[in-house]
Amino acid sequence: MNVAHKIKSLVSDQRFVLSLLTVALFIFFGLKNSAFFNADFVIYPLIRDAATLSVIGLAQLCALSIGHLNLAVGRMAAVSALAAGAAYQYLHVSLLLGLFMGLFVGASLGALTGWIIVKSQVNAFIVTLAMDFALLGFVTYIYVTFTGATTAFTTKPAGMEFWRNTSWHQYCVAGVCGPKIFPMMLVPAIIAIAVIGFIFSKTRLGRELLSTGSNLRAAKLSGIPVDRRVITAHLMSGLLAGLAGIMLAFTNGSFTAAIGSQFMLPSFLGPVLGGTLLAGGSVAVLGTFIGTLLTLIIRQGLSVQGIGLETLNIALGLVLLTALSLGQIQKMFTAIRMRGRT
Amino acid sequence: MSAELLVESVSKAFPGVQALDKVNLALHGGTVHALLGENGAGKSTLIKIITGVYRADAGNLKTNGEERFFDSPIEATHAGIAVVHQERNLIAEFSVEENITLHNPPLRLGIIDRTERTRLANEALTTLGFEIDLNERIKNLSVAQMQLVEIAKALVTKAQIILLDEPTASITAGETVKLFEVISRLKSQGTAILFVSHKLEEVYEICDTVTVLRDGVSVLESKPLANYKQSEIVDLMVGRHLADRKVVIRKVDRQVNAVLELKNLKTSLGHESVSLSLYPGEVLGMYGLVGAGRSELARSILGLHEITGGEILLGGKSVKIKSFRDALHVHRIGYVTENRKEEGLFLDFSVRKNVSVTILSKILQKLGIIHVGKEDVVASKYVDRLGIKVVDNDQLAGTLSGGNQQKVSVSKWLAAETKILIIDEPTVGVDVRTKASFHELITELADEGLSIILISSDLAEIIAISDRILVMRDYELVGEVENTKDYPSISRSIMSSIHSGS
Numbered sequence: 001m002n003v004a005h006k007i008k009s010l011v012s013d014q015r016f017v018l019s020l021l022t023v024a025l026f027i028f029f030g031l032k033n034s035a036f037f038n039a040d041f042v043i044y045p046l047i048r049d050a051a052t053l054s055v056i057g058l059a060q061l062c063a064l065s066i067g068h069l070n071l072a073v074g075r076m077a078a079v080s081a082l083a084a085g086a087a088y089q090y091l092h093v094s095l096l097l098g099l100f101m102g103l104f105v106g107a108s109l110g111a112l113t114g115w116i117i118v119k120s121q122v123n124a125f126i127v128t129l130a131m132d133f134a135l136l137g138f139v140t141y142i143y144v145t146f147t148g149a150t151t152a153f154t155t156k157p158a159g160m161e162f163w164r165n166t167s168w169h170q171y172c173v174a175g176v177c178g179p180k181i182f183p184m185m186l187v188p189a190i191i192a193i194a195v196i197g198f199i200f201s202k203t204r205l206g207r208e209l210l211s212t213g214s215n216l217r218a219a220k221l222s223g224i225p226v227d228r229r230v231i232t233a234h235l236m237s238g239l240l241a242g243l244a245g246i247m248l249a250f251t252n253g254s255f256t257a258a259i260g261s262q263f264m265l266p267s268f269l270g271p272v273l274g275g276t277l278l279a280g281g282s283v284a285v286l287g288t289f290i291g292t293l294l295t296l297i298i299r300q301g302l303s304v305q306g307i308g309l310e311t312l313n314i315a316l317g318l319v320l321l322t323a324l325s326l327g328q329i330q331k332m333f334t335a336i337r338m339r340g341r342t
Numbered sequence: 343m344s345a346e347l348l349v350e351s352v353s354k355a356f357p358g359v360q361a362l363d364k365v366n367l368a369l370h371g372g373t374v375h376a377l378l379g380e381n382g383a384g385k386s387t388l389i390k391i392i393t394g395v396y397r398a399d400a401g402n403l404k405t406n407g408e409e410r411f412f413d414s415p416i417e418a419t420h421a422g423i424a425v426v427h428q429e430r431n432l433i434a435e436f437s438v439e440e441n442i443t444l445h446n447p448p449l450r451l452g453i454i455d456r457t458e459r460t461r462l463a464n465e466a467l468t469t470l471g472f473e474i475d476l477n478e479r480i481k482n483l484s485v486a487q488m489q490l491v492e493i494a495k496a497l498v499t500k501a502q503i504i505l506l507d508e509p510t511a512s513i514t515a516g517e518t519v520k521l522f523e524v525i526s527r528l529k530s531q532g533t534a535i536l537f538v539s540h541k542l543e544e545v546y547e548i549c550d551t552v553t554v555l556r557d558g559v560s561v562l563e564s565k566p567l568a569n570y571k572q573s574e575i576v577d578l579m580v581g582r583h584l585a586d587r588k589v590v591i592r593k594v595d596r597q598v599n600a601v602l603e604l605k606n607l608k609t610s611l612g613h614e615s616v617s618l619s620l621y622p623g624e625v626l627g628m629y630g631l632v633g634a635g636r637s638e639l640a641r642s643i644l645g646l647h648e649i650t651g652g653e654i655l656l657g658g659k660s661v662k663i664k665s666f667r668d669a670l671h672v673h674r675i676g677y678v679t680e681n682r683k684e685e686g687l688f689l690d691f692s693v694r695k696n697v698s699v700t701i702l703s704k705i706l707q708k709l710g711i712i713h714v715g716k717e718d719v720v721a722s723k724y725v726d727r728l729g730i731k732v733v734d735n736d737q738l739a740g741t742l743s744g745g746n747q748q749k750v751s752v753s754k755w756l757a758a759e760t761k762i763l764i765i766d767e768p769t770v771g772v773d774v775r776t777k778a779s780f781h782e783l784i785t786e787l788a789d790e791g792l793s794i795i796l797i798s799s800d801l802a803e804i805i806a807i808s809d810r811i812l813v814m815r816d817y818e819l820v821g822e823v824e825n826t827k828d829y830p831s832i833s834r835s836i837m838s839s840i841h842s843g844s
Contacts, residue, residue, distance in 0.1 A: 203710045204702045211699060214688040221677060221685050222699045222754060223670035281690055 014275040015287045022294045029301030036304045043181045044167060046300050050293045051189035052247045056263045057270030057288040058196050059240035064271055065200065066213040066233040067280025068124035072113065073267045075135035076238045077245025077260035080106035082139055084246050085153030085255025086146070095157040103242045109135070110238015114231035124234075143257045153255040164250050185247055189289070192240060197285040209233055213280025269295050269320065295320075344371025345406060345422070345502035345534040347392070352401030354387055360558050361387040364401070367553045368564040369503065371532040374525060376545045376567060378538075379555035380579055380773040385538050388555070389505050393418040393425050405503070419445055424501035426492050426509050434481040439463040441480055442495045466494035471520040484633060485680060485770075486513045486799070493521065504528065505536045510544060512680075512770050514631045514799045515837070522548050540773055542572050543802065554578045580775055589827045592788070594624045594809045599658045601793045602643075602675075602762055608651030609642040611635065613817045615652065620762065625784060625794045627808025627825070629801065629836055635817035636797045637680060640764045644669045644677055656762075670700060673762075676755030680767035680797075682744075686751035689740030693732050694721040696739045696750050700758035724753035728783060745776030756787070763787070764795045769803060781807045805832050813839045 029036045036042055056073055063070035070076075084102030087093045093101065109131075117127045143151040163185065168178025200206035211219040212229045220226045244263065249255045272278065273294060274287020284291075298319055302312045349367040353360070362384045369375045379385050390396045392403065394412030403411050405421050412418040418425075432441050439459055440447075448458035463476050472490045480488060489512050496504055506525075510518045525535060525548055539545055545552070546567065554562035554575065561578050562570075570578075600619035607616045613635055620626050628636050641647055643654060645663040653660050656673055669675040679685040688696055698705060698717045705716040721735045728749040732742070739750055748768060755763055765784070769777045784807050788794055798804045804811055805827060813821035813836055821839025825832060 202712060204706055204712055205710055207695070207699075207702060207712060211688060211691070211695075214690055215685070217685040218688055219699075221666050221679060223667040223758075224699065225667055281688070 015284065015290060018273065018275075018287060018290045018294060022290055022297060025294070025297050025301060029297065029304065032301075033304050036301055039181050042300060042304065044183055046296050047181060047293075048183040048185045048251060050289070050296050051183065051185040052244050052251065053263075053266045053296070054189050054270060054289045054292045055192050055240055055247060056244040056267045057274075057292050058192055058285065059237045059244060060267035061196070061271040061276050061283050061285065061288055062209075062233050062236040062240060063124065063128075064213075064276050064278060065209045065280060065283045066230055067216070067278075068117070068230070068233065069128060070110075070113070070234065070237045070241070070267075071125065071128040071264065072109075072132040072135060073237065073241040073244075074260035074263035075132045075139065076106050076109050076241035077248070077263055078139045078257060079109060079135055079245075080238075080242025081245035081249040081255050081259045082142060082153075082257075085155070085249060086142075088157045088255075089153040089155040092155075093157070095159045095163075098157055099246060102246045103239055106242020106245070107235050107239040110241070111231055111235040113238065114234030117234065118227045118230050139257050151257055154253075156253065160250055160253075164253060185251060188243060188247060192243060193285055193289055196236075196240070200283050200285060205232065210281050210283070213277075213282075215281070266292065266295065273320065344532045346370055346404070347406075347423070347503050347534055347536075348402070348404040349388070349392065350402040350404070352388070352391060352398045352403065354384075354391060354396060354398050362391070362398075362555075363558045365555065365558070365560045366563045367560065369534045369536055371502065371534045372529055373550045374529055374535045374537050374548050375564070376537050376539070376549035376552040377555070378542075378545065378552060378575060378579055380775060383555040383579070384558040385555055386507065387558075389425060389427075389507055389536075389538070392505065393423060416445075419499060419501075422502040423505065424496040424499045424503070425505040425507065426496045427507050432480045432488055432491060432495075435479060437477045437479055438467075438474055438483075438491055439476040441491055442466055442498055444495065445499060462498050463494070466497040469497060469524055470494055470517075471523075472517065484637075485767075486517070487633070489513050490517065497524070501533070503534045503536075505538075507538045508540065509537075510539060510541060512767065512799070515801055516631055516840070518544065540777070541800070541802070542575065542774075545575075546572065556580075576774060590785070591825075591827060592625075592785070592809050594621055596621045596624075598622060600655070601657060602795075603655040603658075604643070604652065605655065606652035607639075607642075607649060607654065609639070610648040610650055611638045611642060611817070613639055613642065616817075616819055617652075618812060618819065620793050620795060622793055623788050623791050625788045625796055625807055625809050627804040627811040628795060628797045628814060629799070629804045629811055630814035631799075631840065634814040636814050637766050638817070639814070640677060640766060640795070640797065644675060644764070670758060670760070671703075674758075674760045675762040675764070676700075676758060676760035678748075678752050678755060678763065678765040678768060680770065682747055682751045687739045687747055689738070691739060692736045693725065693730065693739055693742070693750055694718055694735040697721040697724055697753045697757055700754045720757050721753075724757055727756075728753060729779065745772045745780075748772060748776075748780070752783075760792070762793045762795070764797065766797045767799065768796070769798075769800065777803070801833055801836065802829070804836075805829055811836060815840055 056077065059073045060070055080102040083105040084098045087098040087101045113128060113131050117124050147153065166184050167180050168182040169180040171178050200210065208224050208229050209232065211224055212226045216226060245260050248259050270288040270292035271284065273291030275284035276282065276288065295316065298316055299312060302315055347369040349365060351364045351366060352362055353364055354362040365388060377385050387396065391398045394414045394417050398411055402409055405423065412421065442463040443459050448455045448462060460476060467474065470490060470493060474487060480491065489509065493509055509521060529535060537545065537549055549567050551564050552562060552567040552570065553560055553564055556579060598621065601622050602620040604616050604618050608614055616639060630636050638647065642649060643663065645665045645668055654663065661673065663669050663673060683689065694717055698720055701720065702712065705713045705720065707713050718735055725732055725735065730746050730749045739747060742750065769780055772780065784794060784796065796804065796808055805825060808825050811823040811825050812819055821836065823832060823835050
């Protein structure tokens with residue numbers, strides 16, 4: 001193998017560039033202020049947030065894979081968390097059963113959304129926006145009705161404390177323990193990344209989803225069941241949104257109406273920074289995690305420097321714009337090169 | 343003085359390829375100048391340099407005596423150059439009228455004068471003898487209608503120099519005749535016209551002078567066309583002698599059961615009663631004017647539009663085809679679309695993925711995992727079989743030339759082992775050599791037992807490869823011709839069935 005060629009293809013890989021940027025910024029912030037390297041108060045929560053936000057990123061990625069958007073990811077997360085919380089509070093189910101019930105609700109909501117899009121032929125943007133509003137009302141109504149002023153389900157199923165507060169260093173194999181900075185919450189995120197990555201890169205389902213996103217008409221004419229795939233994509237989106245919602249509820253220690261209200265923007269940042277096309281047809285699953293991590297490092301890093309929230313958001317916006325423009329500039333060069341062939 | 347455009351020693355390189363190498367071309371008012379060459383010879387690049395889309399690396403451009411290159415297409419338009427591009431540059435969401443007057447909308451007090459706009463658009467369309475609702479949106483038009491709008495758009499600018507890049511690629515013979523009348527009229531008014539086409543018959547009909555490009559070099563520069571025979575021009579284009587293809591009359595057994603039979607088929611799109619039979623191994627040509635309802639019939643058979651009456655029989659059995667998916671997996675019917683970029687290909691997918699899209703269920707391992715090894719074998723098989731020029735199977739379909747893209751879009755149906763293939767306008771915008779290889783391929787496939795319906799508006803193509811020709815007009819079959827491949831007599835009988843009674 002040609003080494004120069006290998007290096008070239010590595011450098012042109014968005015994930016590689018993104019990882020490099022992430023590591024560089026991490027070191028930069030740490031050198032500026034060593035408080036940033038604090039394992040307990042900075043790194044551990046940062047990775048825990050990255051785990052949850054990566055999952056919501058994957059939820060968005062599933063919709064993006066077919067060229068759709070899911071503006072209701074946050075609210076689907078809220079409803080799933082509500083379902084799980086209610087199950088723990090009133091049905092006293094086990095942690096795992098409550099989780100499955102929550103995920104089932106999320107998946108059903110997603111599938112319903114997909115079905116409405118297919119049947120009504122209305123743009124996914126509109127349908128999910130409407131869904132978001134409807135669910136917002138629903139969630140608030142349920143919490144107020146059932147819990148009165150507290151507006152939260154606070155019953156903690158057995159094992160919840162373990163998931164929210166422990167890290168991998170409590171697990172040792174043959175004397176070697178896991179790193180202290182890796183929270184247990186990373187486990188569901190890793191599973192989600194592995195499963196979704198596997199689906200999109202290896203399976204027929206993934207190929208059919210991406211075909212649908214790449215060119216809907218060509219997919220239809222090639223005998224791909226595009227309507228069913230639209231529903232599948234939204235089902236997956238709802239399921240993952242549900243998972244993220246429950247992960248956040250576990251992290252917070254309570255199930256509230258506010259869960260998911262901060263999800264929408266991050267849900268786009270991760271996948272898009274990672275290299276997922278907004279137009280559909282191409283996804284970056286691992287990139288979603290790296291992209292999410294990057295945004296959190298910038299946010300956390302700047303806030304450790306004592307920069308105010310407003311400045312912080314401006315900085316974040318600029319970094320995003322730059323990172324995304326780089327991809328666009330690269331695309332322009334490719335286009336110019338391709339034109340030479342006509 | 344009359345219009346004049348001189349291209350002098352123009353060169354242009356793209357990374358890895360010398361697209362144009364010291365090309366000369368002299369275009370004078372009152373003449374129609376043919377610019378010929380295979381795909382990739384540099385014709386489109388030259389046109390883009392003339393119109394300011396690309397910057398030349400070296401050379402001169404003289405327009406009406408003024409020596410300069412244009413920095414943008416708008417400058418070229420203002421200098422009196424109009425161009426009809428091969429890729430249609432229309433705005434899908436705008437109306438026909440808005441598109442025709444796009445570059446120079448008539449203004450009154452800075453506001454678009456709608457009455458004047460309608461008049462201008464109407465005038466251009468009337469000149470072309472083309473009837474269409476001025477308020478219809480472009481996205482609702484057929485490919486041919488879009489092409490005509492594009493031509494009308496060039497006409498309204500009243501340009502002195504008009505560049506036509508394959509204007510007849512997707513319009514029918516009747517419309518071509520009208521276009522040629524317009525071209526003749528413009529010529530007599532002193533307009534200079536550059537005409538790019540792959541259809542040599544047309545070139546000989548309308549052009550006075552000729553320039554031939556091969557691999558970016560002008561191998562024949564602004565010579566009188568009458569001095570060259572068609573075969574000589576082809577030799578110049580391809581750089582070697584292309585033997586005339588033998589005329590083969592294939593024998594198709596029509597005593598057996600038809601593989602596909604339509605009985606008084608009525609569709610929601612307007613076919614009242616269409617009946618036809620397709621026999622095993624037959625190439626059934628379907629000729630017609632634009633809007634005659636041929637593609638619409640094909641799409642209705644395949645379940646995209648509702649069948650409201652009559653019957654579809656496959657191998658003698660009456661069937662209901664619900665969708666393209668149903669047609670492919672249950673009934674083994676494939677459809678090669680006329681819009682390969684919009685409907686035929688996944689441009690940002692590799693060739694491998696494009697070929698395998700119809701056979702995913704056959705290359706699975708456990709857990710629904712795609713067996714990439716098997717997928718690659720299938721892709722390689724058709725890449726070899728059809729002679730698709732690729733670096734490897736991972737090359738993106740969007741980076742292939744038009745002819746190769748078309749082959750990829752055919753491959754997926756061959757891979758799916760369909761029994762019936764409906765091929766819609768397969769060689770639009772494809773060069774002479776690729777076209778010939780495509781025709782050979784279609785004949786070969788039929789020889790292997792595939793039954794083919796060939797929809798084409800290219801009379802020469804229909805006559806070259808069909809066994810039998812059906813003629814459709816206004817959603818109705820109006821003629822059937824047994825193809826003896828004798829061009830003059832067959833074209834005459836096809837044309838007479840198109841025009842009889844109208």
